[in-house]
Amino acid sequence: MTSLDWIVIAIFFLALIGIIVWVMKQKQNNAADYFLGGKDATWIAIGASIFASNIGSEHLIGLAGSGASSGMAMAHWEIQGWMILLLGWVFVPFYTRSMVYTMPEFLERRFNPQSRTILATISLISYVLTKVAVTVYAGGLVFQQVFGIEELWGIDFFWIAAIGLVLLTALYTIFGGMKSVLYTSVLQTPILLLGSLIILVLGLKELGGWDEMMRICSSVKVNEYGDTMVNLIRDNNDSQYPWLGALIGSAVIGFWYWCTDQFIVQRVLSGKDEKEARRGTIFGAYLKLLPVFLFLIPGMIAFAIHQNAIAAGGEGFLPMLANGNVNSDAAFPTLVAKLLPAGVKGLIVCGILAALMSSLASLFNSSAALFTIDFYQRYRPDTDPKKLVRIGQIATVVIVILGILWIPVMRSVGDVLYLYLQDVQSVLAPGIAAAFLIGILWKRASAQGGMWALLSGLIIGLTRLGSKVYYSNAGVEPGVDGSLFQYVFYDCNWLFFCGWMLVFCLAVGVIVSLFTKAPEPEKIQGLVFGTSTPEQIAATRASWNKWDVVHTMIILGITVAFYIYFW
Known part of the structure; x- marks a missing residue:
C-alpha cells in the first residue's frame, strides 16, 4: 500500500462521512423513518x-474461490438473481398493500x-450466526491478505480488521437507520x-485474454463424466x-x-x-447479472495464471495451504495484492470495504427491524414511535456485540462452517x-396450513443439519450402505x-389447509x-x-444467453 492508496481510501471515507x-440530520421520528427510510426511496x-447488500464475503471469498476451484459450478446461484423480477412483478403489490414492515408481519396478516x-x-438466529458471522470473519481474512499485515501493535491484524x-x-x-443503508449504497455500488x-x-491482461482463460480452464476435468471447469451444466x-x-x-434458494x-425485501418496502x-x-x-464476471471469472483467471506459473517452473500465483493444496479462497485478495498499481x-x-460494510449494515438494520417490530412492538403496541427508534438502535448494538462474540467461534471452525453455509440455506429456504x-397463490390456504408448511421445513431442516x-x-x-434415514438425510445430494x-412442505401446507378452516375472505383481501x-x-396496472x-x-x-454460452 502506497501513500496514494491511503489518500484514495481517505477520500472514500470522507465521502461516506458526508x-x-x-x-x-434527516428526521427519524418513527419506525417507518428508521427501518424503511421514510418510505420515499427511489428506484x-x-x-x-x-445489489450492495447482496455482495458480501460470500462473493469476495466464496464466489471467487469457487471459480478458482470448480469453475462455473456456482454461477447458477448468481444467475438465478433474475428472480428479483418475481419480487417486483408478483410480490411487490401484495407486500405494498399489506402495509407491513417485515416479512414475518406479512405472514401474520x-x-x-x-x-x-x-x-x-x-431469521434472527440465522442472521446472527451465519450472515453476520461469515461477513465479519471473511472481512478480517480479506484485509489481512490485502494489506499483508500479520500483526499491528502486537495484536493479530485479523482482529483489528474484523472488529x-x-x-x-x-x-x-445505529444512528442513520435504513436511510444510511440506502444512500451509502449509492456511493458504494x-x-x-x-x-x-x-x-x-x-x-485478463496478465493472463493473455479471455480465450487463454477458456483454453486453460476447459482442459481441466472436474468429474469422471468429461465435464470441465467451464461447464455450467454438468452430468446429472x-x-x-x-x-x-x-x-x-x-x-x-x-x-x-x-x-x-427480510434482508432483501426490506429495501423494496422502503420504496415510495x-x-x-x-x-x-x-x-x-x-x-445482479454482473457478479459472475466481477468475482467468479476473476477466480478462474487466478487459477489460470497459477497454472501458467507452475507450467513455467515458478512457485505459482496463488498461496498454498499447509496440506499442499492451492488456497482457492485467496483468489480475489491475491489478485488485488499482486496485480494492482499504486x-x-x-x-x-x-470497493471491498463497500461490499462488506453495505452487507453488514443491511444485516444490522434488518435484524433490528425483526426484533423491534416482530417482538417488542407486538407485546407493547402502545410504545411511543420515537422510543421504537431507540429500541431499534439498542437492538442493533446487541446484534453487533453478538456478532463480535461469535468471531472466535467462526475462526476456530472457519472453513468447516463456511462450507456448511450453503447447506444451511438449502434447508432453510424450502419451508x-x-x-x-x-x-x-392459493386463497384456500388456511392459517394452520401455512404455519405447518413453515414448521415442517424447520423440523426437516434441523434433522438434515444434525x-x-x-x-x-x-x-x-456418503453412499455407503446404511439405513433409509441415512440415505434421505445424509446421502441424498443437497440440491x-x-x-x-x-x-x-407444499404438500403439508395443502393437506393441512384442506382439513382446517378456510380463511375469511375479508382477512385475505388484497393479500x-x-x-x-x-x-x-x-393501481398496480398504472x-x-x-x-x-x-x-x-x-x-x-x-x-x-449466459446458459447457452457456458452450457
Missing part, C-alpha cells in the same frame, strides 16, 4: 441497495401470529463495480452439482432469498410506491418458500434434497391472487409501462 452526516437507491413468531425467530469493520458499520447503521471491473481487466451423476439438482436447488427474505419498488428490482436484476489498490480496498407460495454433523463426525462416507423438501379489489388492480416490460425481457434474454 453522506452519513446528511442522513443523520436507483432501491436497486443499488439490493396472511396466516396467524404463530407463523410470524416462527419466521422472525428463524474495526463491525464497529465502523454499526456506528452509521459504483466503487465496488469499478474496482471489480479493474480486477477483471488487469487479470456429478456428486456436487448435477445439472437438474443445480437448477432446482438454486431456484428454490433464489426464490426464498430474493422474494421472501409500487412503481419505484418494481423499477428498483429491475435495476437490481441488471446489476492508487488503484486503494480504490479496490474501498419458508412453501409458506409464501401457498399463502399468495444428521450431517453426526455422520460426518462418525466418519461415514435434490432441497427440491424434494419444497415439494414435501392473495384473486382477492384484489378493482381499485387495487388499477404502476408499470412498456419500458418496464422491455427491460425485464432484456434481463431474461441475457440470462438465457
